[in-house]
Amino acid sequence: MHSLKRSLLIGLIVPLLLILPAVAAIQYWLIVTPAKAEIDAQLGDFALALARFIHEEGGMVSFKITAQAERLLLTDQSDKEYFLVLDPAGRALAGDEALRDPPLRVAPDEWQFVDGVLHHHRLRILVFGTPCGAGVCQIRIAETFIKRNQVRTDALIATIGYSLLFGLITIGVMVLAVRRSLAVLNQLNAHLLAQNPHELSLWQGEPIPKELAPLIAAWNQLLFKLQESHRAQQQLIADVAHQMRTPLSSLKMEAELALLEPHPPAVHQALENLNRAADRAARLSAQLLSLARADQGLQAVGQWQMVDLKTVVAELVEEWSRRALVQSIDLGFELESALIYANPSLLIEAIANLLDNAFEYAGAGSVVTVRCRVAGYRAFLDVEDNGPGIPAEEHARVWERFYRAADTADAHKDASHASRGSGLGLAIVAEIARRHNAVAEILSPQTGQGTRIRLSFPAV
Numbered sequence: 081m082h083s084l085k086r087s088l089l090i091g092l093i094v095p096l097l098l099i100l101p102a103v104a105a106i107q108y109w110l111i112v113t114p115a116k117a118e119i120d121a122q123l124g125d126f127a128l129a130l131a132r133f134i135h136e137e138g139g140m141v142s143f144k145i146t147a148q149a150e151r152l153l154l155t156d157q158s159d160k161e162y163f164l165v166l167d168p169a170g171r172a173l174a175g176d177e178a179l180r181d182p183p184l185r186v187a188p189d190e191w192q193f194v195d196g197v198l199h200h201h202r203l204r205i206l207v208f209g210t211p212c213g214a215g216v217c218q219i220r221i222a223e224t225f226i227k228r229n230q231v232r233t234d235a236l237i238a239t240i241g242y243s244l245l246f247g248l249i250t251i252g253v254m255v256l257a258v259r260r261s262l263a264v265l266n267q268l269n270a271h272l273l274a275q276n277p278h279e280l281s282l283w284q285g286e287p288i289p290k291e292l293a294p295l296i297a298a299w300n301q302l303l304f305k306l307q308e309s310h311r312a313q314q315q316l317i318a319d320v321a322h323q324m325r326t327p328l329s330s331l332k333m334e335a336e337l338a339l340l341e342p343h344p345p346a347v348h349q350a351l352e353n354l355n356r357a358a359d360r361a362a363r364l365s366a367q368l369l370s371l372a373r374a375d376q377g378l379q380a381v382g383q384w385q386m387v388d389l390k391t392v393v394a395e396l397v398e399e400w401s402r403r404a405l406v407q408s409i410d411l412g413f414e415l416e417s418a419l420i421y422a423n424p425s426l427l428i429e430a431i432a433n434l435l436d437n438a439f440e441y442a443g444a445g446s447v448v449t450v451r452c453r454v455a456g457y458r459a460f461l462d463v464e465d466n467g468p469g470i471p472a473e474e475h476a477r478v479w480e481r482f483y484r485a486a487d488t489a490d491a492h493k494d495a496s497h498a499s500r501g502s503g504l505g506l507a508i509v510a511e512i513a514r515r516h517n518a519v520a521e522i523l524s525p526q527t528g529q530g531t532r533i534r535l536s537f538p539a540v
């Protein structure tokens with residue numbers, strides 16, 4: 081996959097790696113050239129000093145130097161030095177005869193440098209012409225390459241070391257700069273990943289780089305449109321569910337009336353089925369309405385306020401105790417004060433769905449308990465029953481819309497057992513929990529067998 085970071089880094093680092101050797105070569109040349117010139121100049125100074133020892137008497141040229149002066153001039157700390165003085169006729173006046181090669185002619189006061197070999201040493205030879213008598217005497221002075229090689233080695237080490245250091249630091253800085261500049265993409269990425277499809281939030285990271293501003297603006301526009309269309313869909317569902325209530329209740333009323341009227345036994349079963357189907361449809365449309373309302377959250381009915389979970393649950397006690405009596409269920413409440421920020425009508429809806437499931441699936445003779453309390457920074461609401469429980473492999477899926485556990489769906493397919501459910505109850509609970517920043521989870525019940533569903537809210 082194409083990586084912006086990689087192409088930026090390649091675009092920066094490859095040219096740097098190409099330029100760096102060229103820069104290093106120039107740097108090496110700049111160090112070595114003056115140093116070599118300096119060493120050559122020293123050789124020139126020696127030649128000039130030696131020239132002073134050439135004497136001319138009555139047309140006879142001679143070279144006289146004391147051993148001390150010779151030592152003084154020709155002793156070097158690292159290199160070996162040699163010299164040769166030739167008279168205008170080419171006879172050696174003093175020095176090392178072997179320096180005669182290569183034969184060269186120089187004008188008076190002219191310098192020439194040549195490379196040569198003497199006693200197996202490579203030599204740098206300076207040939208200097210100095211006027212003597214009627215002609216030109218040659219002073220040849222030679223030196224081994226030790227100093228020169230040392231200069232080269234030092235320059236090489238310095239250049240390579242400097243280039244490596246410079247290269248590494250520059251590459252490090254480039255990597256950091258590219259990373260820093262692209263960090264905003266990671267932020268954008270994290271923002272996208274954190275998006276909740278029910279509640280898209282616009283990107284407000286600061287500061288936005290100029291280059292990304294159009295992208296982020298377009299992105300925000302898209303989010304805004306999605307939000308709008310999601311809201312419109314929810315509104316449509318809510319409206320349809322609301323509009324269906326009247327025809328559905330008249331359908332049910334008519335079915336009930338028909339059942340009360342004398343009717344042929346052949347149609348009795350049909351009327352019963354019709355009545356139940358109207359019931360189911362009414363319940364489904366009520367559920368869709370509450371799901372849409374919970375999804376719309378803030379526009380939902382009722383106010384958001386500080387409430388005590390205990391008072392909210394207390395509102396359900398009377399109605400559900402009556403139902404428990406009818407269905408022979410042992411319903412108990414263990415309520416402690418727990419202050420949370422909530423929308424009471426949504427909360428009641430959620431608890432009612434949990435109780436509905438407990439009654440439905442645990443069935444007659446079972447024990448159902450509602451608990452609430454505070455522990456640490458969380459407020460808990462548990463609805464527990466000692467029914468068949470939800471198999472662990474279904475735990476994740478039962479929260480999905482229109483999902484019913486396999487057993488339930490099978491059992492209720494049987495026409496004799498009227499199926500009321502459509503798999504929306506827990507989805508509504510999950511949506512309401514999400515609206516409250518609460519966690520909805522299935523725990524193992526205190527009594528061992530059964531179902532315990534817990535909503536844990538941030539406590540105030």
Ligand SMILES: Nc1ncnc2c1ncn2[C@@H]1O[C@H](COP(=O)(O)OP(=O)(O)OP(=O)(O)O)[C@@H](O)[C@H]1O
Nearest residue numbers: 437441469478484485488501502503504505506531
């Ligand atoms: N207390 C419970 N005991 C056993 N199984 C449960 C319990 N609560 C939920 N379930 C399982 O989870 C599934 C999903 O529950 P949910 O309330 O979402 O849908 P439903 O009860 O089937 O239909 P609806 O609630 O829409 O009438 C149920 O079909 C059932 O299998």
Ligand SMILES: [Mg+2]
Nearest residue numbers: 437501505506
């Ligand atoms: Mg249910």
